[in-house]
Amino acid sequence: MSRTLKLVLTAAVVEMLLLAIAVAAWRWHGVTDAPSGGWYLGTFGAFFMPFWLATGAWLETRKMARPGLTAAPDTRRYNEITLMASAALAVGVQAWMAGSIVGFIPKDSIQIRAIEALTGVFFMVVGNFAAKTSPPTGPRAPDAAVWTRGMLRIGWAGVAAGLVILMAAITVDIDQMAWAIFGVTGLFATVVLLQQRAMRRKPA
Numbered sequence: 001m002s003r004t005l006k007l008v009l010t011a012a013v014v015e016m017l018l019l020a021i022a023v024a025a026w027r028w029h030g031v032t033d034a035p036s037g038g039w040y041l042g043t044f045g046a047f048f049m050p051f052w053l054a055t056g057a058w059l060e061t062r063k064m065a066r067p068g069l070t071a072a073p074d075t076r077r078y079n080e081i082t083l084m085a086s087a088a089l090a091v092g093v094q095a096w097m098a099g100s101i102v103g104f105i106p107k108d109s110i111q112i113r114a115i116e117a118l119t120g121v122f123f124m125v126v127g128n129f130a131a132k133t134s135p136p137t138g139p140r141a142p143d144a145a146v147w148t149r150g151m152l153r154i155g156w157a158g159v160a161a162g163l164v165i166l167m168a169a170i171t172v173d174i175d176q177m178a179w180a181i182f183g184v185t186g187l188f189a190t191v192v193l194l195q196q197r198a199m200r201r202k203p204a
Contacts, residue, residue, distance in 0.1 A: 001061055005080055009057045012087040016050035016094050023098045045178055046101070049094040052185070057083055063196065068140030075133040082126055089122055113169045116177050120166030123188065127158015142199045150199040154192055161188040 023046045060079055064071055071079070093115060131154070135147035142150075161184045168180040 001064065001080065001083075005083060009053065009083060009087055012091050013050045013054045013057075016053070016091060017047075019094060019098055020046035020050060023101055026102055045097055046094060048182065049090040049097075053086055053090045056086060059193075066140065069136045069138045070141075071136050072134035075136065078129055078133050082129075085122070085126075089119070093119070112174055112177060116169035116181060117166055119181060120162040120164070120169060122162070123165060123184075124159050124162030127155045127160075127162060129155075130158060131155025140200075146199055150195045154195050157188055157191040157195075161185070 020043075024043045027043060060083060064076070064079065096111070096115060131152045133151060135141060135144045141147075164184050165181060168177060168184075172180055
């Protein structure tokens, strides 16, 4: 990972954490009774974005730095571009979410559905290009055929997740959209982790 990308990701995570804390404090100040489910959901959503970006960046950095592996140039470019795009998406979505929570941005259903649709398209693009990356080399590199099959499964999972989110943007009730995104993202992350584990070269 380049120094510039590390600085961008760090700045994005710090900015989002500070914004999430500010939103939570603002909302807590206005609570007179016990917090409602909507309060918890909105607060969780604000903190989810920096957590999602930081976790993804950490896992990617850890994977790329594993000894005995040399990532192919196109795979390295894919990972860096994906992380940069993820940072831009996370910052933008969280900023819009924070503006809606505090009332600076009207809660327009068209805007909400457009943002969820954009998230679905992002998943589809990421999944599509993941399936086209080249296998790593080195003594601990997986078999090329195993890598190809694993990345194809990750790619199909990403495209399927994006389609589900895109359909949810059109059909799901506004109040349930956040759960659709969180749930699908969690399932996709699980598939990625399981496939990456399965692609590791087994000890002789």
